[in-house]
Amino acid sequence: MNHSLSTSATVGLLAPLAVLLLVAFGYPLGLVAWSSVYVDGVFTLKAYQNLSGSTLFYRVLGNTLQISAVATLVSLVLGYLIALHLAALEPRRRMPYMVLVMLPFWTSILVKSFAFGIVLGDNGIINQAAGLLTGRTEKFELMFNRVGVIIGMSNFLLPFTVFPILASLLAQNRSLHRVAEIMGAGPIRIFLRITLPLSLPGVLAGVLMAMTLSMGMYITPALLGGRKDLMMANLVDIYTRQTLDWGLASAIAIVLLFMSGILIALLLRVRRAEGLGV
């Protein structure tokens, strides 16, 4: 049986999406790229030269990569545990838990970031509970520092890691596990030799999304971070709104885009090398 579409049908079906992407994504992106090299009527690479000589830029770049990596890792580990649990449930019992995972996903990130104050603050739920239980008056510093940013971001990223991992766990053939059990493998060995390798496409998809999303994070570091937690998007904001240096702001955006692009390419490479093509 031949499932392939004729060329004209393919073009016809893809055209609306292609046009939408071109107008709503390609065009503005092109403008950003253009304004990074075309400043005040002259073609120049000054913005990029400025960036390459700016310690501020390197610091913020380092921050962004570090925070993104840690937040991705945290949300990956937590997400994997949640997905494992969800996959083990019967479909009917899984539903309410899925809704719980989705719930923060439907809440505005601004609201969530403000709400974290109630949980993480000096007089937040955690510190009050800790005070009641242990009687200590010293507070855990959970906000206005790196810890706060990581907690806030991981909370935001969790659904993006849970769902792809869950999908790849559910797609696994159960008889493989049974066979392994019959052959005498323990649960740890089954996990390491069967479950984990087979779920890697989901892990990669989750990492990819979490990493790219966190590199553009803006409101969470602004509200939950301390003075050292400035990220790339916040820097773009300073240059766009405060100093009106759009050339520099565009250059930062383009660098960020390239880095995300490289990251995606690397991850896809890993996937291909591991033979995990989906």
Added chain:
Amino acid sequence: MTLPPFQARTESVATTSEASPTSGSRRRFLHHAGAIAASATFMPAVRAQSKSIVVTCWGGDYEKAIKSCFAEPYAKETGIGVSLVNNADLTKMKVQVDSKNVQWDVFDSVGPQITAGARQGMWEDIDAKLVDRSDLVSPGGKDYVGTYLFGGGVAYDPKRVPEGKRPQSLKDFWDVQRFPGRRGLRTRISETLEMALVADGVAPDKLYPLDIERGFKALDRIKPSVKKWIETTPETITLITSNELDYTYTYMSRVFPAQKAGSSVAMATGQTINSLEYLAVPKFGKNTEAAMRYVAFCLRPDRQAAFANTVFFAPNARQAVPLVAAESRQFMPDVLNPAHIIMNDGWWADKYDALQKRFTEWMLT
């Protein structure tokens, strides 16, 4: 009084109806009757529609005050309607000017934004024939005008901080021995640098030109005691009321609404940093003259006093000061008292970018 524009339309309809003479007169009568009824009932609305300008605004109580003190009286007096748009930022204004498709006729903003716009050549020169600035405390630049002053200072929760332990000056804010506690400062270098210098002992009236190195040294001293560098203005209040910070830098215009809403927050009024709000008229506007007239209208002493009585911004027109009610004046910094700082946005204009960059780097280290 000039006739409203629909008068012409009525007449043209009447002319075409002459083709059927029998019904003509009756139809003409109906048209005229309708026109008279309409003009009697909807006169102001129709006049406002005939021409109107768009002025940018900041929402909330500020918008209400702008509407009742400037926009509506201006429309009444000139017949030119004023519509206010909120959340207008400089970026959107720049896009309009760059594309020569200007929707906003008057831009209302703070010093850093207005001077940044001026450097980009976004504003029309202020028309001296229409706008008289001889009476202003702080006149502004050639293409922007100062309208009123708003004070910022040290806020605390009066329930948590007993009398005697409340910082009264910027020196007190910097004194972490006598006033221990978690502090909040802004992520913006302007105002922050002025605070640091005055806290370090520079006389407020001899601040400019700012001693940048001395200012950063003073900032080094306060750095370990600052728990949060605040990016959004509402947080300067909410972090006090939620007991996350003990002392923050905030603005009078934020403290009073919070108090009215029942929050326990107060501000030391003995020493304040006063910034100016400015108006500017963008280039390529469609109603430049009406916009200039609006700017002039906002500077009129009676309007300035009315605005000061409504939201407690100090007037920039000297003649307006005595017109402000005594009970309103107690909520405003007395800008003639030398303990208060008046921001010089002109000084910042060409230094802001480099200093903000340095400050942002300083915060990261």
